[in-house]
Each structure stands twice: as structure tokens, then as C-alpha cells.
Amino acid sequence: MSTDADMQWLDQPIKPICKQSMQTAAQHQTQLTKPLGALGELETVVVRLAGMQGRVKPDIDGVQISVFAADHGIAASGVSAYPQEVTAQMVMNFAMGGAAVSVLARHLQAEFEVVNLGTLTELPPHDAVVSRVIAAGTLDFSSEAAMSDAQVHQALAVGCERIDACAEKHPDLFIAGEMGIGNTSAASAIAAALLQLPAAQLVGPGTGLDPEQVALKAARIQQALDFHTLRADQPLEILRCVGGFEIAAMTGAYIRATQQGIPVLIDGFISTAAAMVAVALKPDVKDWLLYGHCSEEPAHRLLLDHLEGTPLLSLGMRLGEGSGAALAVDILRSACRLHAEMATFADAGVSDKETEA
CATH class of the missing domain: 1.10.1610.10 (Nicotinate-nucleotide-dimethylbenzimidazole phosphoribosyltransferase (CobT), small domain)
Incomplete structure (x- = not known):
């Protein structure tokens, strides 16, 4: 605890x-x-x-990519096109080098890790997976808080720990990726609470929902917002009530990276929601954030505008994992070479x- x-x-x-x-x-x-x-x-x-x-x-030689994974209780209510078993399956795919961000990390010669904070399906030990299990996913935030106080603190601390673990290698850039079925719902709820907007303005198709399913997802998230009655000036409480273990870990990693003086390249919608929490908690974090791309998730542009962030790419991507940010690394490297x-x-x-x- x-x-x-x-x-x-x-x-x-x-x-x-x-x-x-x-x-x-x-x-x-x-x-x-x-x-x-x-x-x-x-x-x-x-x-x-x-x-x-x-x-x-400046230069961007050493890159650290950390993918944080966890399951979400809200997923059981049908807010995702994929079953929750996919989270654990994808963790193993990351570990075996078969995911999109794994391929891009090899291309970039980046340091790469996947951190498991708690999947519904228990995972066997694997040398390529950093196990920091808190629980088998969060609770269903539409009817109760996703995390306890102790759990949200523990998840934030995992992000801090992973930055401290890589800091001795002095990376020039940090990218956080994420994996968790249902996490676009958590990110939408976080953004809606921070921006004090109705869920319908922030909810998108996620992993591929049709319009009717998107409407049901929005209704479910609005139910959660109405239940918790969160204020915009309560970022930690917002994270605890409607967030996820992996989103909290990303938030902690962003804060710790900027405390350590490591530039951060933000990925897509979920990563940007975590960045919003980090900036709400520690406003000076904002000075250290770069933005890899604008995703196809409809509300991502709204979040970028809130953070005054200019994305380097806009390719219609919506994969997550840190993949859009990883693609943008070569753009940053080119900018540095041209300058030098x-x-x-x-x-x-x-x-x-x-x-x-």
C-alpha cells in the first residue's frame, strides 16, 4: 500500500x-x-x-519507449469492439516483438519495455515483461471509483519508477505507449471531467465501434460523470475515479521525466489525456511535451488545442501503443540534423x- x-x-x-x-x-x-x-x-x-x-x-539518439498495460472494469459493459482477453494477448505480442510499436522501436534502435499493471487474464512470467501488477484491472467506473487512493498512488509510482530505471542511460526522449481494452472510455471520461464537457463531445469509435455503439458508450461514460460529479480542479480524483492503471502510470512517467529533464513525445488520444492530468497536477510539465501526431479519434484535436500542442504528423492513425509518436521520432531527428x-x-x-x- x-x-x-x-x-x-x-x-x-x-x-x-x-x-x-x-x-x-x-x-x-x-x-x-x-x-x-x-x-x-x-x-x-x-x-x-x-x-x-x-x-x-540538440539531438535525439537515445529513445526510451515504455508501454504500460492494464485492463478496465468499464470494458465489461460493452464499450469496446474487442474482448478484454486481448489486453493480455497484446502484452505478450509486445514482449515477442510482433506489435507495431515493437517494430518501430527496433527501427529506431530504441530501448523498449512493456509494463503490466494488471490484466484480467493472468500472465505467465516473461523476461520481456516488467510485472508491476496492482490488480486484475480497475473496477467499473460507471458505478464506483476505478481505483482506491492506494491504487492510484501505486500506479503513478510505477511510472516514476520506470523513468528512474532508464534515467541512468540519459535518454534524449521518452515515449509512453499504452494497451488496455476500454481505455478510450477512461481517457474520454478523464478529458470530459477536466474540460467539464458532456461525454458525447469526447467519445469516439475507439477500436472500431459503429455509431449506435458509440452512442451507448457515450451514455455509459456520462452516467459515470454524473455519478462521480468531478470538478476540473480535482485532477488526481478524476484519475482515481475514472482512469486506468496504465493511464495513471503514464501520468506519473510524464511528471517524473520532466523532473529529470527528459523531453517527452506524446502519442495519441489516451496518451494526451494522461498528459492533461500531468499538466493539471504540475503545470510546468507542459514545457517539456512534444506531440507526435493527431489521431483519428475525433476528440484528440480538442485535447491538443487545450494543451496548445502542435502535432508533427496527421496520418489518420488510431492504434495507440505509442506507435504514432514512434513514427514522429525520425521527423525530430531530421529537424536536429538540419539544425546542426x-x-x-x-x-x-x-x-x-x-x-x-
Whole structure:
């Protein structure tokens, strides 16, 4: 059981962004052999990375990808197109390297792990699975709190622990993925409570529901919101009442990564909901967040707008797992290489606007 002492890490400050590195990186951009702004978001993101990494020429060599998995009690009410057994099956697929994010992690030469916080189907021990089981999934949040106080604290602490475990390798970037049948319902409920919006404005098809099923899903989530009567200024209570173990672990990981000075690349709808909780708990987390893509889940854009996040990609994806963020890593790496390796006007003997004037 978690105690107040176990949660003292949450009170630690978020590492400040290095504004001097950002200013110098922005000035360097003005000297490169291109019109200012011609590389669009690549210029913006590399300047932000400079501030996060505290160096004028940042890079993204070491990448840590951690996929957090857990089941959800709400899934038993039919809010997903897939049975809950799929969560455990996918954990083993991650472990064996067959999932989409596993393939992308190999391509990126990223450090990769899958963390099991509790599946309905018990999993056998596996060397490639980090077992941090809290329970066999959360409770059905439409009629009771998804987690106890101790459980939400324990899940947050798992995220913290996984960052501390990788911090000695000094990763340049952290990506959290997720797996859990029913977790788009939990993410929708979290976002609805934080934004104080009706569930119908945030609920989408998830794993592939038809319109009638989406309407039933929205009704179920609205039932939960009406039952819990959560306020927007209660992020931890929102997470406890309608969240999931894996979403809480992602929240903890985002906070701990930014305390450690590790840039975070957010994936899709569920990851962004976790980021909203992290920012609500620790507003300075926001300075360390980059956004890999805008997913096909209809409300993801609403969440991105709330966080003032600009996604690097928009490919109609809705897989989760961290897959969209993993795809965006090569974009970040390209931005860093362009920033570091392009010639300046002076180096290339090219006239810029001021010279021509």
C-alpha cells in the first residue's frame, strides 16, 4: 500500500527549460541557408528541444519507449469492439516483438519495455515483461471509483519508477505507449471531467465501434460523470475515479521525466489525456511535451488545442501503443540534423536578405 511518504516525489519541481539555449538556437536558425521559417514546425521544435536539452544543437539518439498495460472494469459493459482477453494477448505480442510499436522501436534502435499493471487474464512470467501488477484491472467506473487512493498512488509510482530505471542511460526522449481494452472510455471520461464537457463531445469509435455503439458508450461514460460529479480542479480524483492503471502510470512517467529533464513525445488520444492530468497536477510539465501526431479519434484535436500542442504528423492513425509518436521520432531527428548540419550564409558564401540590401 502506498503512503504519503511514497508520494513525496510528486512534490519535486519540474526542471526549468534553458531559455538561453533556446535563444541561441533561434538565432542560429536565422543564419542557415534558407528563408526564415521555410522549414516550418521543424524550426520551432528544434528550438524547443534546445531549451529542453540545454544545448544549442540538440539531438535525439537515445529513445526510451515504455508501454504500460492494464485492463478496465468499464470494458465489461460493452464499450469496446474487442474482448478484454486481448489486453493480455497484446502484452505478450509486445514482449515477442510482433506489435507495431515493437517494430518501430527496433527501427529506431530504441530501448523498449512493456509494463503490466494488471490484466484480467493472468500472465505467465516473461523476461520481456516488467510485472508491476496492482490488480486484475480497475473496477467499473460507471458505478464506483476505478481505483482506491492506494491504487492510484501505486500506479503513478510505477511510472516514476520506470523513468528512474532508464534515467541512468540519459535518454534524449521518452515515449509512453499504452494497451488496455476500454481505455478510450477512461481517457474520454478523464478529458470530459477536466474540460467539464458532456461525454458525447469526447467519445469516439475507439477500436472500431459503429455509431449506435458509440452512442451507448457515450451514455455509459456520462452516467459515470454524473455519478462521480468531478470538478476540473480535482485532477488526481478524476484519475482515481475514472482512469486506468496504465493511464495513471503514464501520468506519473510524464511528471517524473520532466523532473529529470527528459523531453517527452506524446502519442495519441489516451496518451494526451494522461498528459492533461500531468499538466493539471504540475503545470510546468507542459514545457517539456512534444506531440507526435493527431489521431483519428475525433476528440484528440480538442485535447491538443487545450494543451496548445502542435502535432508533427496527421496520418489518420488510431492504434495507440505509442506507435504514432514512434513514427514522429525520425521527423525530430531530421529537424536536429538540419539544425546542426546545414551551412550558414557565411559558411556557404550565400547572400542573405540583409547582405543583398
